[in-house]
Amino acid sequence: MLNLPANFETYAEARKSGFMKMKEIKDNGGRIVGVYCSFVPQELLMAAGAAAAPLCASSDEPIPAAETKLPRNLCPLIKASYGFALTDTCPYFYFSDFIVGETTCDGKRKMFELMNELKETYVMQLPHSRDDAALRSWTEEVIRLKEKLEDFYHITITEEDIRDAIRLKNHERRAMLGFLELGKLNPAPISGYEMGTRLDGLGFNFNLEERIAIIEERTKEVLTDWEANYKGKASDRPRLLITGCPNSGVRDKIIKTVEELGADVVAFDCCNGTREKVEPVDENMPIYDALAKKYLNINCSVMSPNNSRMQYIDEMIDEYQVDGVIEIILQACHTYNIESHYVKQTVTNKGKSYLMIETDYSQADKGQIRTRLEAFLETLEK
Secondary structure (H helix, E strand, O other), X not given: OXXXXXXXXXXXXHHHHHHHHHHHHHHOOXXXXXXXOOOOOHHHHHHXXXXXXXXXXXXXXXXXXXXXXXXXXXXXXXXXXXXXXXXXOOHHXXXXXXXXXEOOOHHHHHHHHHHOOOOXXXXXXXXXXXXXXXXXXXXXXXXXXXXXXXXXXXXXXXXXXXXXXXXXXXXXXXXXXXXXXXXXXXXXXXXXXXXXXXXXHHOOOOOHHHHHHHHHHHXXXXXXXXXXXXXXXXXXXXXXXXXXXXXXXXXXXXXXHHHHOOOEEEEEEOOOOOOOOOOOOOOOOOHHHHHHHHHHOOOOOOOOOOHHHHHHHHHHHHHOOOOEEEEEEEOOOHHHHHHHHHXXXXXXHOOOEEXXXXXXXXXXXXXXXXXXXXXXXXXXXX
């Protein structure tokens, strides 16, 4: 039986609950692999009988501890990831058998070296382009992850195991995408804040069938209510698309605030939005080729060039009837910061308004951000 952290009794009740839930899974023989990024092919983890645990990375609470090893002027997501691991305050890291990282950016790549001193951290070597050589390289990485899982758990993963996992994960993608695409309706039937928090919360339910049922039921409830009470009553509230870096750590001070100021956040082009979900794994291709192709096509700013992201934003502006775009850049995220030039160009070429907010997880700039959001919404009203 596994022990709880030494300082467990000092934790808040919600965190204690998370630890006890994970401990129960482990005590019953469950396999848990910690992940940080949507580039990790979760189908392989599922085929190994392991839960893919999304690791804590969206709070400034552990950042002071992280800064004892990491530079202060580093991305807050990287510092939070390492800080939670260092302080034993993330139940999902604490009970993970091992961690799967990826070379999306230099900061994470080097941080994973330090993390490996705390818990075994296997790093997938992600190419930063999408040409044929990159696809071959990534296909080999996908196969290596499958072999790592087999070696670690002393199991054999069959092609049928992987195909079953692909079908189930594609079902989940369709369900999540259907929920997010509620934002295409006018008036918006659900707040962007609820969309984000609900999907983040579901990530910690490791029963995929249950997760699918919950999100499909919520989608049905929202759509039924919209059809009965709001259809045909278009709103004049500004409709916004959120793009850029993962936004869970800044959701309250940006997304919640802008909706309180009178806008509707209807679309998300980000890691915790439609970006990973819009393309399923091709169920008719050879499995490793299919997985590699799907995951390499994720429109992360680490890809160069990344024209497909600009095309997708262009399409989203039309499909979601977007009036303005807010791009969230986390401090020291150089790839998204540089790529914001092309995003702004894409948005302004569509005749829409664009706002870039560079921030971290602290509350120090909350008032300043509110002022900028107020001014941005005023431009949309003119």
